[in-house]
Amino acid sequence: MLLSAFCKIAQAKRLSVYVLLISTLFVGVYILENTVGANSMLMMVLKKGAIYALVAVAMNLLNGFTGLFSLGQSGFMLIGANIYAIFTIETGNRAQVYQYYGGGIIQFTLPTLVSIILGGLVAAFFAFLIGLPVLRLKSDYLAIATLGFAEIIRAIFQYDGLGPITNGSNLLRKFVVFETALFPFAVAGACILLIALMIHSTYGRAFKAIRDDEIAAEAMGINLFRHKQMSFVISSFFAGIGGALLAMYQTTVQAKAFTAAMTYEILLIVVIGGMGSISGSILASFLFVAASEWWLRFLDNVTVIGTFKVPLMRSGFRMVVFSVIIMAVVLFYRQGIMGDKELSLHRLGARFTRKKGGADHG
Amino acid sequence: MSLLTVTDLQVSYGGIEALKGISFTVEKGHIVTLIGANGAGKSTTLRAISGLVPIKAGGITFDGREITSLMTSSIVKEGIVMVPEGRRVFPNLTVLENLRIGAYLRHDPAEINATIEYVYERFPRLKERHWQLAGTLSGGEQQMLAVGRALMARPRLIMMDEPSLGLAPLVVKDIFQIIQRLREEGITILLIEQNANAALHAADYGYVLETGRITMEDTGSALLNNQKIRDAYLGQARKRRTETV
Structure with a gap:
């Protein structure tokens, strides 16, 4: 007691x-x-980092905690981004945005937060539908099926026939965007908190059990399909919300930007941060965004010191160096930066006071 | 009345008849064992009772209730839990988390904590290591955890699939002591084993399974003394032959 x-x-x-x-x-x-200043490089990186953190944690819920290797992330982000944009363009601006489709057929706007959540819900609904067949597949097959789904979604949103709703392959713009970095931090933070609570609940434990051993989990009475479906739908919901935030960050949305390459970026963040570590994903997404968009930027410029032209430095060299860094990280941190551990005050405290045993007695 | 009654159970996998209609009963408070060679259908029997494989024909009743077509989760709720072959603890979860997964279908936090204490009492080693990842435990400790995890569902029948597999002889002895102690506490046990000697020593009643059919049944001690069983399953045939030479 x-x-x-x-x-x-x-x-x-x-x-x-x-x-x-x-x-x-x-x-x-x-x-x-x-x-x-709100438009400085630092703030841009922080904003995008926060959004990517949410998307990466959502992907980690599925890939790291439930052990389902899905590559549909960019598809769900696209749904979230587009749904958000479609419903927040002011009615007065619709004629201009939907100029090729006579102003579009949607002639009303929804409140910002409602639209963000709607984006998540539509993404979750699609996840529910495609989950019915594809979640019966295992590992590589699931990855291929979800990858294909993301491509199909991208094609559908660019389809001319749906233009009056989606604006086809044209830009969606003039929708409500955030003024301050506090907004993405607050929304992403709240969502990540919800995912973390989920992972620490009995459901989260069941997800991890399924990841570790499906047969044993089933023998314990855990309904495999229902839990996989739940994890998939929740992960996609938050990917959709992340997509909506990304739309706000970019101020314009175009379906063709949500390629498989975007999914790979997020997968990279999850792997580098550690499969099964929320704090790892958060940490890695800020590092990833900062390194790829800011810290290595100078490598893309031709640099002349005095009369000496620094070799190799030209447009595109940044990505070469970036790839080498990622390979090095993966080589030296096999399990990612955090493995499946979490960054906790308890652990940090133990490290600083040089005490052994960071086990969490909870 | 018997706790578990299996009647003419048939199971097929992709055209192969794994079980060709077997019938057996498990009396309340008994240890009952199914022995047989590899591929005789022992594991399939347990998986069919658990609802993990579809049943082609036949019936299963538990404590007078028909459970043939129920889902695994409902069967676990009825009080039948399996300790799967090869222990199958969740390696990246802690010992405590593993135990909590065992109580997944229960929704009574206070009672669950009491069951955890009950399991810790029986396996003090698990209490010492409750924060350790299950994958870092020794084979014997993992088997204790697998049994403890099954106990978390408060089963009336525990089905064990090859609990001695891959364990050192001394540890096997421990495991069989645990099985005896569970019976003393009133838990019924259906045990399948390739280690027929140890299984028949522990069992009240035994069935011999050969390629999907039950070919013999008797009390554990009677089967132990049966010459055919000794020749086929207890590895004493060769010994006898060398003795006569």
């Missing part, structure tokens, strides 16, 4: 520390935005 009371106090204390950390983070982002 005494022990459990003590645990409760420790838990409450830990919770307050986390609340403090999160509020510090938000205040930090706010101050940063007002000092370095």
